[in-house]
Amino acid sequence: MNRKVYMKAEDFHAQNAELGTALPFADDLSLLNAPLTVGGHTIHNRLACQAMEGCDGTPGGAPDALTVRRYDRFANGGAGLIWFEATAVMEEGRANPRQLYIHESNVDDFKRQVARIKETALRANGFEPVVIMQATHSGRYSKPQGVPAPLIAYNNPIFEKDQPIAPERIVSDEYLDRVGEALIHGAELAERAGFDGVDIKACHRYLNSELLSAYNRPGRYGGSLENRTRLLRESIAGAKAACGKDFIVSSRLNVYDGFPHPYGFGVKPDGTTEFDPTEPVWLLRELRNLGVELLNITMGNPYFNPHVNRPFVRGGYTAEEHPLEGVARMLHGIAALKKEVPDIKLICSALSYLGVAAPNVVAGFIRDGGFDIGGFGRTIFAYPDFAKEILIKGAMDPRKICLCCSMCTEIMRAGGTPGCVVRDRELYLPMHKQLVGGK
Numbered sequence: 001m002n003r004k005v006y007m008k009a010e011d012f013h014a015q016n017a018e019l020g021t022a023l024p025f026a027d028d029l030s031l032l033n034a035p036l037t038v039g040g041h042t043i044h045n046r047l048a049c050q051a052m053e054g055c056d057g058t059p060g061g062a063p064d065a066l067t068v069r070r071y072d073r074f075a076n077g078g079a080g081l082i083w084f085e086a087t088a089v090m091e092e093g094r095a096n097p098r099q100l101y102i103h104e105s106n107v108d109d110f111k112r113q114v115a116r117i118k119e120t121a122l123r124a125n126g127f128e129p130v131v132i133m134q135a136t137h138s139g140r141y142s143k144p145q146g147v148p149a150p151l152i153a154y155n156n157p158i159f160e161k162d163q164p165i166a167p168e169r170i171v172s173d174e175y176l177d178r179v180g181e182a183l184i185h186g187a188e189l190a191e192r193a194g195f196d197g198v199d200i201k202a203c204h205r206y207l208n209s210e211l212l213s214a215y216n217r218p219g220r221y222g223g224s225l226e227n228r229t230r231l232l233r234e235s236i237a238g239a240k241a242a243c244g245k246d247f248i249v250s251s252r253l254n255v256y257d258g259f260p261h262p263y264g265f266g267v268k269p270d271g272t273t274e275f276d277p278t279e280p281v282w283l284l285r286e287l288r289n290l291g292v293e294l295l296n297i298t299m300g301n302p303y304f305n306p307h308v309n310r311p312f313v314r315g316g317y318t319a320e321e322h323p324l325e326g327v328a329r330m331l332h333g334i335a336a337l338k339k340e341v342p343d344i345k346l347i348c349s350a351l352s353y354l355g356v357a358a359p360n361v362v363a364g365f366i367r368d369g370g371f372d373i374g375g376f377g378r379t380i381f382a383y384p385d386f387a388k389e390i391l392i393k394g395a396m397d398p399r400k401i402c403l404c405c406s407m408c409t410e411i412m413r414a415g416g417t418p419g420c421v422v423r424d425r426e427l428y429l430p431m432h433k434q435l436v437g438g439k
């Protein structure tokens, strides 16, 4: 079956019917214009720029020229919410030498960046977006000097196969206590820099996400569900206590990893890879009881099963499932959680493959109570004006949509600064040619 991104709504309808993916589709997009209140903040519309790392900070971790360019484009684009990319809170937890890293000595650089986003958006669209900083420790995927320097929660034979990572790279409980302190301090720094909120990142199998499945880890951070979620819960509680009452404390959360128990979170304990919402629902309720109002939900591991995380047309392999089935797993999975915990506001992920059908599918889910905000990832590299065009023109332009070709990721994996090779080609095509050889 054809796997191309949808350039026409009819193609989406045909495959949605053929695959039985039952994704809702609303013709009326007016719901996307409805504001949403979170804490003391108003998110002006239901479209969000997802966290999209550019690996283009300064060696010291501050935003650099390409970072500023990207956020100018996102700010101009008209989304009500900008989820500011993975920003390390400990040097050794950076995923690459140019990953953003916030600390006492560069908080003013972040302050200028946030002010610029707000001013640019206000000028272009007449409102300021809500901007939330993603605070991270990359754990297993730490590479602060450009070579892998993993810090893991536990050995995982699915990733490590017959080359287990050395025991001294398994972080101690005391180290995790320090990570919690650094995440809370990162929240304080984010507030000082003018961000509207912080995301205590717990997704895509970086450190906090890996802990969620540390079933066999001994000590305070492993075993029971309470222990496995301790770092996340305590960092959120600490950030809430340390920051002002209007500061949003949130998380980008993996609710399903896509590999079997005892190595995956949100999977049935029967050896299959089937989604089991039991533990994620417990976690959502705990976070809501801590005062969390908004969560950004995602699934999968971008290194190991990217078809779960970001359904693609062209990538390192051909997935058994159709990309639309991947999108459906994500969106229906999120809606299943919302049904159980309706009083928490949810942002969805993995919309880019839907192409021109994305706004209608988002509006359909919002109409049916499935989630509250549509979060666009790769699309924002390709088509940073997507929100403006959806809200004003009522449709996405098929000539501008993301083709889900994975070339942005190829640049990132080759150690470069990712962007859209197809739609922003003057800048990123030469980089792709140089680093990936134009393959």
Ligand SMILES: Cc1cc2nc3c(=O)[nH]c(=O)nc-3n(C[C@H](O)[C@H](O)[C@H](O)COP(=O)(O)O)c2cc1C
Pocket (backbone or CB within 6 Å): 050, 051, 052, 053, 054, 085, 086, 134, 203, 204, 252, 298, 309, 310, 311, 349, 350, 351, 352, 353, 375, 376, 377, 378, 379, 408, 409, 412, 418
């Ligand atoms: C180049 C690139 C950088 C990304 N950076 C981040 C990041 O900093 N933080 C994060 O949580 N997810 C990150 N993601 C994942 C996206 O936010 C998103 O979840 C994924 O691409 C699926 O959404 P989409 O189908 O709209 O692209 C990144 C993805 C790509 C391809």
